[in-house]
Amino acid sequence: MIQRIHHTALSTPDLARAVAFYRDLFGFAVVREFAWPAGSKAADRLMGLAGTACRAAMLRRGDSMLEIFEFSSPAPRPQSEDRPVVDHGITHVCFLVDDLEAEHARLSAAGVRFHHPPQPSGGGVFTAYGRDPDGNVFELLEVREPAPKEAPLPARRDPYEVFSRVYDQDVHLRIPRAFVRTLRPLLRGLRRGPAVLDLGCGSGLVTAHLARAGLRVVGVDRSEAMLRIARRRCARFGPRVRLVRGDLARLQAPPDAPLAVACGDVVNHLPTQAVVRRVLAAIRRSLAPGGIFVFDAVTDFAFETYWTDNTHLLRGPQGDLLMDCDYDPVRRRGSVRMTAYARGARGRYTRHETTLHEYAWRDRELVRAVREAGFAQVWRLPWSAWPDQHEEPAMDRALWCGRTPGGPGGVGDARLRELGFKQLR
Numbered sequence: 001m002i003q004r005i006h007h008t009a010l011s012t013p014d015l016a017r018a019v020a021f022y023r024d025l026f027g028f029a030v031v032r033e034f035a036w037p038a039g040s041k042a043a044d045r046l047m048g049l050a051g052t053a054c055r056a057a058m059l060r061r062g063d064s065m066l067e068i069f070e071f072s073s074p075a076p077r078p079q080s081e082d083r084p085v086v087d088h089g090i091t092h093v094c095f096l097v098d099d100l101e102a103e104h105a106r107l108s109a110a111g112v113r114f115h116h117p118p119q120p121s122g123g124g125v126f127t128a129y130g131r132d133p134d135g136n137v138f139e140l141l142e143v144r145e146p147a148p149k150e151a152p153l154p155a156r157r158d159p160y161e162v163f164s165r166v167y168d169q170d171v172h173l174r175i176p177r178a179f180v181r182t183l184r185p186l187l188r189g190l191r192r193g194p195a196v197l198d199l200g201c202g203s204g205l206v207t208a209h210l211a212r213a214g215l216r217v218v219g220v221d222r223s224e225a226m227l228r229i230a231r232r233r234c235a236r237f238g239p240r241v242r243l244v245r246g247d248l249a250r251l252q253a254p255p256d257a258p259l260a261v262a263c264g265d266v267v268n269h270l271p272t273q274a275v276v277r278r279v280l281a282a283i284r285r286s287l288a289p290g291g292i293f294v295f296d297a298v299t300d301f302a303f304e305t306y307w308t309d310n311t312h313l314l315r316g317p318q319g320d321l322l323m324d325c326d327y328d329p330v331r332r333r334g335s336v337r338m339t340a341y342a343r344g345a346r347g348r349y350t351r352h353e354t355t356l357h358e359y360a361w362r363d364r365e366l367v368r369a370v371r372e373a374g375f376a377q378v379w380r381l382p383w384s385a386w387p388d389q390h391e392e393p394a395m396d397r398a399l400w401c402g403r404t405p406g407g408p409g410g411v412g413d414a415r416l417r418e419l420g421f422k423q424l425r
């Protein structure tokens, strides 16, 4: 079964120039460099030519790959820098962008040649054709139409009824731990005073970390299955922890929290921009003047790299969880088909299935949503729970922070700066 396009390959007279173009301007990373000398029989057979010799590089951005060859033999026929797109053969490579005007302006300023400024191509699609340094045509394409309206999901089980059976293990323990470790300096000075909010608290992993640090915490989640676990986990903290079942869009808490947090892509669970705004506005109303809301959000890089057509197996004492992930870049929606083999009494396993959707919010959409929800400041910090993420081309998450109007509140700007947060103007 043919699955999808794995890579596109170009032949260039100048490998270094072509690699620099796609690396520096298009954000690809070189993942492999290779070469073969003349006389390689296997390469000649593959190319269908005698005496081939070349240097080459494989580049990757997300799940897209480009292979670039510079052949020294046999002598390649040169390509006109203005090769007409009507000529037979592959005409162009198309790159999906999230802001066509911005990309067109950025690349034009870097000297990239375009056939024309961005223009509509119908059906909510906007495009611009341009040329790489060898005259290969590329297309930039942005889909601006709102995602096709989906029929409301049938009243179905909370996916966390399944997920909760195998949630408290493996990577799902590490994300809340890293989240609290990063934010620990913000907690100083919040011990006395009103409770902090843990929103989308799930099984209470962050809630417990905060309570252990001496804070009073109100945890809110809409999943009864997750809250059952949170209640067990947090019972030992007595009245210091209060757990409430509810939807964040209808959050009603006294307007006095100095800090609210949402860890574990909670904001990516919200299905539309309108819902994101509604939830953010409800959170803003629950904060004291100058209070802050800190949350993590999954980046495009992570959706493209770790979700697209990827299967992850997570294991632990509660059982195994097979996460069959995919990402639709047009709808900007990730899906995880989960099959949980939950370990029950006497070591018996039961199988449970569900699907969870998460939504990829662009940075500019989050900035706009935080501002429109009434926050006075927006801060951002590229972040990951994985200590080796810096070896990848990009971070898999960002931490976001919104501050309500009315003063520095319990956590000053200096503390955010110390952590590396940058305020977005």
Ligand SMILES: C[S@@+](CC[C@H](N)C(=O)[O-])C[C@H]1O[C@@H](n2cnc3c(N)ncnc32)[C@H](O)[C@@H]1O
Pocket (backbone or CB within 6 Å): 160, 172, 175, 176, 199, 200, 201, 202, 203, 204, 205, 206, 220, 221, 222, 223, 226, 246, 247, 248, 249, 262, 263, 264, 265, 266, 269, 270
């Ligand atoms: C990946 S879990 C994260 C749980 C926890 N914060 C952690 O870090 O382990 C996401 C949680 O968000 C909750 N959630 C998603 N959307 C919500 C909403 N609109 N209102 C309340 N809870 C929500 C889910 O029920 C789930 O427990």
